[in-house]
Amino acid sequence: MNAFRNKGAAVSLDSRGLLERVLSAPDVALVVPRLSSEVLHRVVQRCGLEDCGELLALATPEQLAGVLDLDVWRADQPGLDEQFDADRFGVWIETLVESGAGAAADIMARMDVDLVTAALAHHARVFDPAAVSPSMATDGLSYEVGGYLIVAMRTDSWDAIVAVLTALDAGHHDCFQRVMRACRHLSNSRPEIDGLDNLLPDREQAAFDLAFHRENRREQLGYVTPAQARAFLRMSRELHLQQDTPPSGNPVARAYFRAIERTDVAETSGRSAPAVAAVGEVLAVLLEAGVLPQPPRALLEGSRGEAPRNARIERHMQFLREADHLAYSNRTQELAYLANAIVAGCSLQARPFTAQEASDAAVATCNLGLENWPPHWLPAPSHLITVFQVGWTVLHEQVCMYAAEQLVGILADIRCDDHEIQAGLDVLRREMAAQWKAGAPWAARDALDVITALDMPAWAALLGLIDECPVIHAGLAASRNPRTRTVSASAFEFISENRQIASVREFMRTLPDTLRS
Secondary structure (H helix, E strand, C coil), X not given: XXXXXXXXXXXXXXXXXXXXXXXXXCCHHHXXXXXXXXXXXXXXXXXXXXXXXXXXXXXXXXXXXXXXXXXXXXXXXXXXXXXECHHHHHHHHHHHHHCCHHHHHHHHHCCCHHHHHHHHCCCEEEECHHHCCHXXXXXXXXXXXXXXXXXXXXXXXXXXXXXXXXXXXXXXXXXXXXXXXXXXXHHHCCCXXXXXCCCCCHHHHHHHHHHHHHHHHHHHCCCCCHHHHHHHHHXXXXXXXXXXXXXXXXXXXXXXXXXXXHHXXXXXXXXXXXXHHHHHHHHHHHHHCCCCCCCCCCCCCCCCCCCCCCHHHHHHXXXXXXXXXXXXXXXXXXXXXXXXXXXXXXXXXXXXXXXXXXXXXXXXXXXXXXXXXXXHHCCCCCCHHHHHHHHHHHHHHHHXXXXXXXXXXXXXXXXXXXXXXXXXXXXXXXXXXXXXXXCCXXXXXXXXXXXXXXXXXXXXXXXXXXXXXXXXXXXXXXXXXXXXXXXXXXXXXXCCCHXXXXXXXXXXXXXXXXXHC
């Protein structure tokens, strides 16, 4: 709670002025419903949730659900499924109530009833007063409102929840009744005593439905769910490059683009030129204030003065841009999908990808895929999904798996006088061998720490190579240059060319001498 409030307390006058500029825009009541949930969420982050009540009051239920989707779901680790954060939802309620329970109730009434019900079910149980024993009504926190008894399941955010439900009953009675009846149903549900059914209890089913509907909403907005992303990336690293013909397409990606096509068709109606212009003005204000990121440089623009590292994909996209605008647009959408899949289903050095890193990784992998496109698969690829899969397979087999296999062999021949270090090397060799056989050597990354006792740059280089998304860390060159004193932990480059893979092989060839010295 304190961290969230501190963020709000740090809101500058410029941020308050920004919100005033947005709200004073012409036809703001028409503009706000046309903004994406991501834009609204950025404004909330910048200006503070407690100051954005008036803005959120203009949002549609779908937008509010989208903002909540971004803010109250968390994953324990990158690439894992995100879980609903009940504490964060409680912070939302507390912060909204700080600007007035009535205003908070107005916003809640605009949210999806099922979402509100499932979220509240993490905080309280709801009963008919006559149906509970006196001890239940007095044991712990409870409150009677609108003919229902609300019993706390957790103490945090309790006062705010009582306040907003009381205001919801007073100002939006029908919505209050729907929410309370649904919460009462969840509170009264009991599993079958015979144990002969496999159905989830109602409360668990509500939580499952909440996550399922959230995934559907985000998929329609162009997001890739973690489960879909993991499946796509796993299939992509298992491509058989020796087969006679290229694969007909990836079923996960195909299903995604079918969903996007349906959404695009549905959204092409109901847009007017004045509304679009007004939205553009608001976005320009947010861009000027730094709420929205500056437009990136040309996606595939080469560096001046040196051969562009992604020359193949640059030429490919440049040709399409000049020859076939529709194909160019489709390939750009595919790159966006690939970046989304990397963000949702993969980690970079055991941390989440940034959006820019994911975009760079997708482009680099496609360039590597074009360079390694099997000659017997000619003609040239018509789309980038399979190109990416070729590159992702090459990264997995010729970098990650190769480096892990070589390391296991190197460790078998290294002997250290320090018994503790030698024991750590033995553990690393066993764990790396086991994870290599399982096809996921990065799962043994924690055991690599023992390498720091032998050579710190080599350790950093190995962490970069033996990963879900292998990269060339600056430690790779530093380990072969004794004059190098320091190496930045964030200094790495994505692998986009075979010459980089050649440098990996050279590094692994000299690694035994590096570790022994």
